Amino acid sequence: MTSLAQSIHPHLPYLRRFARSVTGSQRGGDAYVASLLETLIADPSVFPRHLSPRAGLYRLFLSTWSRLAVNAKADPPSGPSAVAECRLAAITPLPRQAFLLVAMEGFSAPEAAKVLDVSPAQFELYLDTAAREIAEQVASNVLIIEDEPLIAIDLENVVTSIGHSVAGIARTKTAAVAAFKSLRPGLVLADIQLADGSSGLDAVNEILGEAQVPVIFITAFPEQVLTGLRPEPTFLISKPFQPELVKAVISQALFFDMKARPR
Numbered sequence: 001m002t003s004l005a006q007s008i009h010p011h012l013p014y015l016r017r018f019a020r021s022v023t024g025s026q027r028g029g030d031a032y033v034a035s036l037l038e039t040l041i042a043d044p045s046v047f048p049r050h051l052s053p054r055a056g057l058y059r060l061f062l063s064t065w066s067r068l069a070v071n072a073k074a075d076p077p078s079g080p081s082a083v084a085e086c087r088l089a090a091i092t093p094l095p096r097q098a099f100l101l102v103a104m105e106g107f108s109a110p111e112a113a114k115v116l117d118v119s120p121a122q123f124e125l126y127l128d129t130a131a132r133e134i135a136e137q138v139a140s141n142v143l144i145i146e147d148e149p150l151i152a153i154d155l156e157n158v159v160t161s162i163g164h165s166v167a168g169i170a171r172t173k174t175a176a177v178a179a180f181k182s183l184r185p186g187l188v189l190a191d192i193q194l195a196d197g198s199s200g201l202d203a204v205n206e207i208l209g210e211a212q213v214p215v216i217f218i219t220a221f222p223e224q225v226l227t228g229l230r231p232e233p234t235f236l237i238s239k240p241f242q243p244e245l246v247k248a249v250i251s252q253a254l255f256f257d258m259k260a261r262p263r
Contacts, residue, residue: 098126135163140186147195173198
């Protein structure tokens with residue numbers, strides 16, 4: 001039988017990363033993780049065993065963080081991550097935790113709701129708040145490449161609901177490339193199969209020959225992108241999509257300034 005120590009050990013490096021982002025300080029984050037481990041050594045029964053080892057570890061960390069005032073001075077942000085750290089500090093704490101659990105730690109929304117010990121509906125509100133607060137810092141114009149009018153309208157509503165604007169909507173590769181050259185958006189949402197039989201992937205590759213820009217593929221045909229034969233997109237959402245997932249991925253792409261490259 002696997003011991004508690006063995007089950008949580010692989011997750012500790014990632015918890016330290018999360019702790020730093022939540023507390024705003026490497027020293028502060030490490031101090032809270034150390035306090036959590038001391039608590040577990042003293043009383044292993046506090047671990048929430050009804051959750052997976054990873055989810056339980058994060059739940060216990062957030063519980064420790066909320067009830068203890070660890071004396072650790074915040075480090076000034078520095079290095080390549082300084083901009084993201086400053087942006088994180090400006091987000092309301094609970095929405096910041098919700099965003100980080102999904103965007104940085106890779107939890108699904110239902111898993112992250114359990115980590116925060118809130119209902120799925122409350123978790124969606126936290127994510128929505130984080131998305132809007134992120135948009136206040138990195139508001140962008142978005143080009144939507146989508147040949148289905150109703151889906152394009154749905155995406156436009158998602159984009160504008162969290163504070164971004166839609167630069168334009170294109171239904172073909174030719175229109176998409178022309179729109180990008182004319183409008184120079186800060187983010188691209190792209191379908192794969194377009195109205196005239198052209199390829200959204202080809203459109204994106206041509207666009208990325210002009211400039212580096214974050215790209216999110218939203219498609220009913222992910223197998224056309226996830227072939228393993230060439231570099232694959234950082235962001236891929238399958239249709240039918242959940243609006244909350246699209247909001248979270250838009251926020252992630254813009255928040256961490258994750259540029260795409262041709263494939």
